[in-house]
Amino acid sequence: MSFVDIQALRKSFGPVTALAGVDLTVERGSRTVVVGPSGCGKTTLLRLLAGFEAPDAGRIVIGGDVMAEGAAAMPAHKRNIGIVAQDGCLFPHLTVAGNIVFGMTEEPSLRQPRAEELMEMVGLERSMLTRRPDELSGGQQQRVALARALARKPRLMLLDEPFSALDTGLRAATRKAIGDVLKAEGIATLLVTHDQAEALTFADQLAVMRGGRLVQSGRPRDVYLRPADPATAAFLGEAIILSAELKDGHAHCILGRLPLTDAGSLARQGTIMVRPEQIRCVEPDAGAREGTIRGRVLETSFCGSTCELRIVLREDEAVVLALEVPSSADLIAGQQVDLRVSGTVHVFG
Amino acid sequence: MRGTFVLAVVIALLALLPLGFVFWATAVTGWETASQLIFRPRVGELMTNTLLLVLFTVPLAILLATSLAWLTERSDLPFARVWSALCVAPLAIPAFVHSYAWIGLWPGFHGLPVGIAISVTAYFPFLYLPISAALRLLDPALEDQAASLGLSDKAVFRRVVLPQLRLSILGGGLLVGLHLLSEYGLYAMIRFDTFTTAIVDQFQSTYNGVAANMLALVLVSCCLVLLGLDAGLRGSRRYARIGSGVARGARKTSLGRLRYVCMLLPLAAIAFALGIPAVTLTHWLIAGGSNIWRMDEIGLALGQTLIICVVGGIATTLAALPVAWLSVRRPSRGSRIIEGCYYLASSMPGVVVALALVTITVRVALPLYQTVATIVLAYVIMFLPRALISLRSSIAQVPAELEQAAASLGRSPVNALWSTTVRLAAPGAAAAVALSSLGIMNELTATQMLAPNGTRTLAMAFWALTSEIDYAGAAPYALLMVLFSLPMTALLHHQSKKIAGR
Numbered sequence: 001m002s003f004v005d006i007q008a009l010r011k012s013f014g015p016v017t018a019l020a021g022v023d024l025t026v027e028r029g030s031r032t033v034v035v036g037p038s039g040c041g042k043t044t045l046l047r048l049l050a051g052f053e054a055p056d057a058g059r060i061v062i063g064g065d066v067m068a069e070g071a072a073a074m075p076a077h078k079r080n081i082g083i084v085a086q087d088g089c090l091f092p093h094l095t096v097a098g099n100i101v102f103g104m105t106e107e108p109s110l111r112q113p114r115a116e117e118l119m120e121m122v123g124l125e126r127s128m129l130t131r132r133p134d135e136l137s138g139g140q141q142q143r144v145a146l147a148r149a150l151a152r153k154p155r156l157m158l159l160d161e162p163f164s165a166l167d168t169g170l171r172a173a174t175r176k177a178i179g180d181v182l183k184a185e186g187i188a189t190l191l192v193t194h195d196q197a198e199a200l201t202f203a204d205q206l207a208v209m210r211g212g213r214l215v216q217s218g219r220p221r222d223v224y225l226r227p228a229d230p231a232t233a234a235f236l237g238e239a240i241i242l243s244a245e246l247k248d249g250h251a252h253c254i255l256g257r258l259p260l261t262d263a264g265s266l267a268r269q270g271t272i273m274v275r276p277e278q279i280r281c282v283e284p285d286a287g288a289r290e291g292t293i294r295g296r297v298l299e300t301s302f303c304g305s306t307c308e309l310r311i312v313l314r315e316d317e318a319v320v321l322a323l324e325v326p327s328s329a330d331l332i333a334g335q336q337v338d339l340r341v342s343g344t345v346h347v348f349g
Numbered sequence: 350m351r352g353t354f355v356l357a358v359v360i361a362l363l364a365l366l367p368l369g370f371v372f373w374a375t376a377v378t379g380w381e382t383a384s385q386l387i388f389r390p391r392v393g394e395l396m397t398n399t400l401l402l403v404l405f406t407v408p409l410a411i412l413l414a415t416s417l418a419w420l421t422e423r424s425d426l427p428f429a430r431v432w433s434a435l436c437v438a439p440l441a442i443p444a445f446v447h448s449y450a451w452i453g454l455w456p457g458f459h460g461l462p463v464g465i466a467i468s469v470t471a472y473f474p475f476l477y478l479p480i481s482a483a484l485r486l487l488d489p490a491l492e493d494q495a496a497s498l499g500l501s502d503k504a505v506f507r508r509v510v511l512p513q514l515r516l517s518i519l520g521g522g523l524l525v526g527l528h529l530l531s532e533y534g535l536y537a538m539i540r541f542d543t544f545t546t547a548i549v550d551q552f553q554s555t556y557n558g559v560a561a562n563m564l565a566l567v568l569v570s571c572c573l574v575l576l577g578l579d580a581g582l583r584g585s586r587r588y589a590r591i592g593s594g595v596a597r598g599a600r601k602t603s604l605g606r607l608r609y610v611c612m613l614l615p616l617a618a619i620a621f622a623l624g625i626p627a628v629t630l631t632h633w634l635i636a637g638g639s640n641i642w643r644m645d646e647i648g649l650a651l652g653q654t655l656i657i658c659v660v661g662g663i664a665t666t667l668a669a670l671p672v673a674w675l676s677v678r679r680p681s682r683g684s685r686i687i688e689g690c691y692y693l694a695s696s697m698p699g700v701v702v703a704l705a706l707v708t709i710t711v712r713v714a715l716p717l718y719q720t721v722a723t724i725v726l727a728y729v730i731m732f733l734p735r736a737l738i739s740l741r742s743s744i745a746q747v748p749a750e751l752e753q754a755a756a757s758l759g760r761s762p763v764n765a766l767w768s769t770t771v772r773l774a775a776p777g778a779a780a781a782v783a784l785s786s787l788g789i790m791n792e793l794t795a796t797q798m799l800a801p802n803g804t805r806t807l808a809m810a811f812w813a814l815t816s817e818i819d820y821a822g823a824a825p826y827a828l829l830m831v832l833f834s835l836p837m838t839a840l841l842h843h844q845s846k847k848i849a850g851r
Contacts, residue, residue: 050493052600075496076493077504078499083493085490103499105499
């Protein structure tokens with residue numbers, strides 16, 4: 001049985017349905033990321049797990065203990081689930097040390113050494129223990145919040161968009177540091193975010209939510225390459241959605257004859273997804289072979305290492321592709337290009 | 350800018366006159382006489398009374414106000430919004446009307462226990478208002494966080510909520526403490542002697558300058574000790590919410606079956622703070638019939654009161670304007686020091702302000718003795734911070750860019766200020782006038798000592814009639830004071846809710 005087992009979880013706030021029946025499992029020591037646009041219910045899911053809110057219906061079991069069943073919920077302070085909130089949520093009236101020892105149950109003489117140990121673990125100087133939360137940077141506040149939550153050796157750690165308030169550079173570093181600490185401690189983690197790049201990087205298991213439902217869950221690579229529907233595909237990254245004729249394990253579409261990822265489909269018609277990174281632009285070949293896809297560069301915008309192109313297909317001027325190519329390719333507007341598609345394409349079931 | 354600063358400094362110096370006077374008077378008296386007048390049994394007795402009054406009243410008021418604030422803001426108490434409004438309403442009743450009401454019901458009441466009881470009922474709203482506002486503003490995420498760290502609801506309140514209420518409790522406690530030290534009518538009515546009542550007695554009976562001045566010195570020292578205590582406990586830390594984001598609404602604790610039992614606390618508090626004055630006033634108004642409505646006298650008192658309130662209110666607001674503008678637009682060490690002077694000056698009891706101004710005018714500027722100018726100056730000193738708070742927050746809401754835009758369109762600095770900031774801050778200025786006027790209307794001590802001959806404000810007339818034991822005759826005046834104060838109290842309640850974004 002899974003470490004965390006969520007079944008048919010429902011929660012409404014007045015007329016608004018935040019969760020419309022969510023099932024999710026989390027393995028021991030793994031990292032699960034719940035991702036979705038704002039308002040999809042992911043924060044509600046997290047608050048129900050933490051015990052800040054009681055569900056209307058459904059069941060939450062963690063490590064074999066029933067946390068909530070229907071409206072009967074164990075109060076938050078008895079669950080031993082750690083949470084690191086978006087802004088760290090440090091107690092402004094306590095020092096860093098006061099924050100870290102806040103939830104400790106060890107005897108008082110052991111708390112200070114343990115706090116120092118935790119500071120080291122999250123990569124902060126011991127000398128910061130006497131500081132006030134408002135004297136720390138955003139990233140440092142997050143690390144202290146993590147240390148405070150770790151101090152109780154929680155069985156599950158909830159991360160509520162803890163990196164979204166940080167600068168881009170700091171975000172990646174803090175995410176890696178926190179991820180490494182949690183992995184080393186072997187604590188199952190559930191991260192909630194609306195940032196798809198963050199979700200794909202951090203997750204062992206990715207769960208996509210939309211409109212209070214869990215749309216899809218699985219390994220990040222699988223979800224990215226085999227999304228359940230076009231909306232999920234577009235949420236996780238740029239996607240080219242086309243209609244195609246399906247025949248002998250290939251899709252026949254405006255981009256030519258492309259092999260299918262799952263050839264088992266029996267349907268004759270379908271909607272397929274191609275990721276832009278599968279498409280390569282090359283200089284037009286004079287001796288063009290049969291079936292070469294030709295396009296014209298409409299617009300280029302320089303982004304440093306890469307260049308964003310908008311390319312219109314010669315066969316159908318209505319189809320415009322947005323591609324990213326290495327800026328060394330040096331293409332200009334109006335230029336003719338040949339397009340080569342590699343890899344397989346995904347058919348939406 | 351420079352002119353504004355100089356003006357603010359001059360006003361600050363004027364405001365510090367009473368404090369300076371007390372120290373000057375002590376220096377002139379000489380140590381020997383001073384120590385004879387200070388270290389005598391009578392002063393020891395007054396000191397004991399005052400200390401006991403403060404030591405019992407302030408903690409009791411804190412306990413009551415915090416319990417009420419928690420019940421109305423954080424529990425599912427039935428009719429919480431109604432109770433909340435009712436807990437602020439006692440502010441509309443002047444303190445001496447409270448003791449008039451109690452004496453009306455129980456004529457034999459006097460002494461320390463009664464003093465404490467009336468003081469708690471009269472002054473707990475000063476604590477309820479900031480504490481309930483703070484409870485509304487606290488970030489509930491912190492409480493969730495504490496629960497996730499293993500704290501039960503009770504422990505969360507003790508270790509997370511209460512520490513964050515500290516500033517509100519200290520601020521409200523200081524205000525109550527200063528009121529206890531400076532109130533005259535409340536304690537005179539129940540024959541409980543404090544420094545303030547003793548100074549007024551001294552002043553009225555013998556005009557024995559030196560003895561009164563020395564009592565004033567001890568009283569001022571008490572005030573300074575309170576201010577020092579507050580500053581020491583407060584520290585330099587502010588508990589700002591860290592980080593950004595919109596806080597969600599606070600969680601309400603379910604009282605379960607105790608819901609209706611818990612209603613007994615606000616019910617009792619309101620019964621004492623509003624019920625007793627209502628019963629007594631109704632009783633006297635009915636008993637007195639139409640005889641007590643001597644419209645000529647009441648009309649005269651009402652007219653004089655309104656004039657003095659409006660003049661005093663406008664003067665106070667004008668006096669607050671320079672430093673309000675400076676502290677928002679050009680905040681500096683200097684502007685903060687000036688502001689501090691105003692707060693220090695206004696925490697001096699009315700009796701000390703009056704004593705100082707009487708002595709100074711008699712000795713140095715006799716033509717000003719018992720004139721409107723002197724009494725208005727006293728009001729400015731006493732009520733300037735009230736005007737300052739309203740003015741400053743409304744000026745802060747006007748973007749400085751508007752002033753700059755006006756300047757770039759060719760207006761002179763003063764003209765730019767007038768046509769933008771002053772215009773847009775007008776509602777705040779009106780509130781400032783209103784708040785200081787309310788203070789003036791219910792002010793008794795300084796008004797009695799400083800008012801020009803023949804002046805009779807509502808408070809003075811009320812006091813004169815109760816001194817003649819004409820309780821029925823005093824009732825219409827009390828009623829008028831309460832009625833005029835009600836809108837102002839509603840404004841305060843509304844503002845405290847607006848601060849919390851509701």
